[in-house]
Amino acid sequence: MPDHEREMETVHLLRAATVELGLHSARFAHRNGMHPTDVRALIALLDASRSGTDMTAGRLGALLGLNSAGTTALIDRLERLGHVRRVRDGRDRRRVLVEIEERAVELGWDHFGPLIARAVGLLEGYDERELAAVRRFLTAVRDAAAEAAD
Amino acid sequence: MPDHEREMETVHLLRAATVELGLHSARFAHRNGMHPTDVRALIALLDASRSGTDMTAGRLGALLGLNSAGTTALIDRLERLGHVRRVRDGRDRRRVLVEIEERAVELGWDHFGPLIARAVGLLEGYDERELAAVRRFLTAVRDAAAEAAD
DNA sequence: GCTATTATCTCGCTGAACGAGATACTCGGT
DNA sequence: ACCGAGTATCTCGTTCAGCGAGATAATAGC
Numbered sequence: 001m002p003d004h005e006r007e008m009e010t011v012h013l014l015r016a017a018t019v020e021l022g023l024h025s026a027r028f029a030h031r032n033g034m035h036p037t038d039v040r041a042l043i044a045l046l047d048a049s050r051s052g053t054d055m056t057a058g059r060l061g062a063l064l065g066l067n068s069a070g071t072t073a074l075i076d077r078l079e080r081l082g083h084v085r086r087v088r089d090g091r092d093r094r095r096v097l098v099e100i101e102e103r104a105v106e107l108g109w110d111h112f113g114p115l116i117a118r119a120v121g122l123l124e125g126y127d128e129r130e131l132a133a134v135r136r137f138l139t140a141v142r143d144a145a146a147e148a149a150d
Numbered sequence: 151m152p153d154h155e156r157e158m159e160t161v162h163l164l165r166a167a168t169v170e171l172g173l174h175s176a177r178f179a180h181r182n183g184m185h186p187t188d189v190r191a192l193i194a195l196l197d198a199s200r201s202g203t204d205m206t207a208g209r210l211g212a213l214l215g216l217n218s219a220g221t222t223a224l225i226d227r228l229e230r231l232g233h234v235r236r237v238r239d240g241r242d243r244r245r246v247l248v249e250i251e252e253r254a255v256e257l258g259w260d261h262f263g264p265l266i267a268r269a270v271g272l273l274e275g276y277d278e279r280e281l282a283a284v285r286r287f288l289t290a291v292r293d294a295a296a297e298a299a300d
Numbered sequence: 301g302c303t304a305t306t307a308t309c310t311c312g313c314t315g316a317a318c319g320a321g322a323t324a325c326t327c328g329g330t
Numbered sequence: 331a332c333c334g335a336g337t338a339t340c341t342c343g344t345t346c347a348g349c350g351a352g353a354t355a356a357t358a359g360c
Contacts, residue, residue, distance in 0.1 A: 004270050004274075006273075006281065007269075007270040007273040007274060007281075008266075008270060009285075010269075010273055010281065010284060010285050010288070011266055011269045011270060011273075013285060013288040013289060013292065014171075014269070014288055015171075015193075016288075016292045017168075017288045017289075017291045017292040017295070018167075018168050018171050018172070019190075019193075020291075020292045020295035020296045021164075021165075021168050021291070021295050022168070022172065023295070023296075023299065024295045024298055024299075026215070027298070027299065035346095035347070037347075037348090040169075043165075043169075056307080056308095057307075057308065057309095058306090058307060058308075065176075066347095066348070066349090067348075067349060067350075068307080068308065068309075069308095069309080069310080069311090069348070069349065069350080069351095070347070070348045070349070071308085071309095071348095072308065072309055072310085073346095073347070073348070074347085074348090077347090092306090092307085092356075092357070093355085093356060093357085094306065094307040094308070094355065094356045094357065095306090095307060095308085095356090096307080096308065096309095114298070115294055115295060115298060116158075116161055118290075118294050119157075119160075119161045119164070119287075119290070119291055119294070120154050120157040120158060120161060122286075122287065122290050122291075123156075123157040123160055123161075123287070124154075124157060126283060126287075129279070129280065129283075130279065130280065130283035131156065131157075131160065131283075133276060133279075133280035133281075133283050133284055134160060134283055134284055134287050135159075135160050135163060137269075137272065137273070137276075137284050138160070138163040138164055138166075138167045139163060139167075140268075140269070140272050141167045141170075141171070141269055141272075142163065142166045142167040142170045144265055144268050144269070145167070145170035145171050145173070145174045145265060146170045146173075148174055148177075148264070148265060149173065149174075149177065185315095185316070187316080187317090206338080206339095207338075207339065207340095208337090208338060208339075216316095216317070216318090217317075217318060217319075218338080218339065218340075219317070219318065219319080219320095219339095219340080219341080219342090220316070220317045220318070221317095221339085221340095222339070222340055222341085223315090223316070223317075224316085224317090227316090242325080242326070242337090242338085243324085243325060243326085244324065244325045244326065244337065244338040244339070245325090245337090245338060245339085246338080246339065246340095
């Protein structure tokens, strides 16, 4: 049986980093009178916006694992806080598009920006092979966790 | 202004991996009739057990950011499911030590074991410098997120 | 046009977590 | 040895996120 010590310790490091990032996200939520789910919703909206897709209420709820009632309540909360707005889809008027407000984007950047900048700065000191190693590891972990969904 | 493209994409990868790991943990919770907080509690108990520290009710609640009422309810839930047991501390009889049951450890290993094994297997293909790069990155991210707590 | 399907919302309920305060135990000072 | 301050946990009543069931509104197929 081989010696897995350094590899195992690295996996623990990944978990520790994940926990701390979760706590950091929870602080953002708390500081702005929100819940973890609300933050996840904003992140999903930013991702959609970045990729040019528009987000409907139903799709958002499905992404977060909420049922329709919970989704409505979620969007109500975010709308009340001024972080999103509801827009009826003109093509299919059953659908409600959820759009993120500029204010929410700035709020998120204020909180997560410094951390992101620091991580980017760190990686700038890495050579090509080191950066590739990090990317390969993160990609594989992401895919492995995603695959386990069945 | 420098080109941050590859570094920024790597940070997005980290976030994606974090999200997927969170979902994987949520599946474990759901599958066993538990809530995210319960899983976090079990992880904290495993960490304490690994480092030989014993965990009191109060310390557990503080770690998870719960107040005393919530902590009592959490331990009640875990005890009802047979995952932990309460043990009065002999030295300071105000304190309640929370000990994890072997059954819960096995349950966790069944769920997270395959993912951990896969990550370890991946890292075995890395040379010394690549592994060090991954460890350096994760350590720095963990510390940066933890430092932001104030 | 009429029916089936899809998207969202409303209502009533359960349960996690909170604040306030009760209870039980420990420890330092006199 | 006692008393009061401090500490650890638990109890009670409340709030609110999320669920299940079902209502409402718009679209699509025949």
